[in-house]
Amino acid sequence: MNCRELAVFLSDYLDSELDSETCALLETHMEECGNCRAFYSSFRITVSLYRRLPPEPLPHEHLEELLSFLRGKLLPPSP
Amino acid sequence: MRRESENERDLELVHKARNGDYTAFEELVRRYQPRIFSHCYRMLKNYQDAQDCLQETFLKAYEKLDTFREESSFSVWLYKVATNNCLMRIRKNQSHPEEIHIEDILPRHRHDDLSFEVPDWGADPEKIAINGELRALMDSSVLKLPEDYRAAFLLRDVEGFSTKDTAHILGLTDANVKSRLHRARLALRKQIAPYFSPAAGKEEGK
Numbered sequence: 001m002n003c004r005e006l007a008v009f010l011s012d013y014l015d016s017e018l019d020s021e022t023c024a025l026l027e028t029h030m031e032e033c034g035n036c037r038a039f040y041s042s043f044r045i046t047v048s049l050y051r052r053l054p055p056e057p058l059p060h061e062h063l064e065e066l067l068s069f070l071r072g073k074l075l076p077p078s079p
Numbered sequence: 080m081r082r083e084s085e086n087e088r089d090l091e092l093v094h095k096a097r098n099g100d101y102t103a104f105e106e107l108v109r110r111y112q113p114r115i116f117s118h119c120y121r122m123l124k125n126y127q128d129a130q131d132c133l134q135e136t137f138l139k140a141y142e143k144l145d146t147f148r149e150e151s152s153f154s155v156w157l158y159k160v161a162t163n164n165c166l167m168r169i170r171k172n173q174s175h176p177e178e179i180h181i182e183d184i185l186p187r188h189r190h191d192d193l194s195f196e197v198p199d200w201g202a203d204p205e206k207i208a209i210n211g212e213l214r215a216l217m218d219s220s221v222l223k224l225p226e227d228y229r230a231a232f233l234l235r236d237v238e239g240f241s242t243k244d245t246a247h248i249l250g251l252t253d254a255n256v257k258s259r260l261h262r263a264r265l266a267l268r269k270q271i272a273p274y275f276s277p278a279a280g281k282e283e284g285k
Binding site for chain 1 (some may be wrong): 144
């Protein structure tokens with residue numbers, strides 16, 4: 001496996017979706033290639049950072065506003 | 080296990096809502112409002128648009144509840160409604176600006192060209208604090224992704240859906256989702272690289 005081939009498999013490797021044979025070839029290449037090790041490490045850091053993002057905050061009163069909007073649209077007006 | 084019991088509870092509420100129990104529908108709204116808002120906001124990066132999309136999503140969900148055939152979880156079905164709303168809104172607003180192609184933001188170097196050294200970002204990912212500067216860079220980088228790549232990335236890596244569920248939400252094959260996800264990750268890595276190594280942008284922009 002060369003550097004270019006390795007780059008194609010990085011997501012599958014990160015997601016543990018690579019077959020064992022390709023996985024072994026990739027790991028052998030990374031042991032020998034500092035650039036690919038650094039590239040994979042930064043690729044993994046990128047994904048990990050995004051996975052750690054907290055949900056976007058929402059003001060508490062927003063739920064009541066949404067429920068009230070939906071009632072207005074979906075329920076018949078009260079007499 | 081938790082997700083399974085959540086799915087079961089969702090289905091209970093869906094069945095009740097279909098039988099005219101409006102409070103059951105409201106419980107579904109309460110359960111999903113923060114997640115769906117967060118997803119819409121990340122897709123659109125505009126508070127008002129995200130709020131409008133959230134409202135449209137639950138309106139449509141109520142009106143189309145009978146079309147939910149339970150082939151997927153309710154969560155997947157609801158995210159499909161929300162994501163489609165976001166994509167339609169983005170495309171509607173996109174009549175004027177130039178279209179962004181993923182190739183424009185993918186690394187331009189050939190990875191087998193070893194004439195440059197890939198900088199080591201060093202840190203253990205779990206120990207990196209997401210401060211304001213990094214957060215702003217991460218947010219703007221996601222926004223630079225073309226919307227179909229952005230949706231695949233957000234659903235898989237931020238919302239945590241499986242490839243299969245993401246494919247169902249986006250109406251794509253598993254292979255297409257994987258390909259978009261991989262290219263989105265490469266593009267994002269390139270976009271945030273200057274934060275970790277100021278030289279990275281220059282070297283990898285070759």
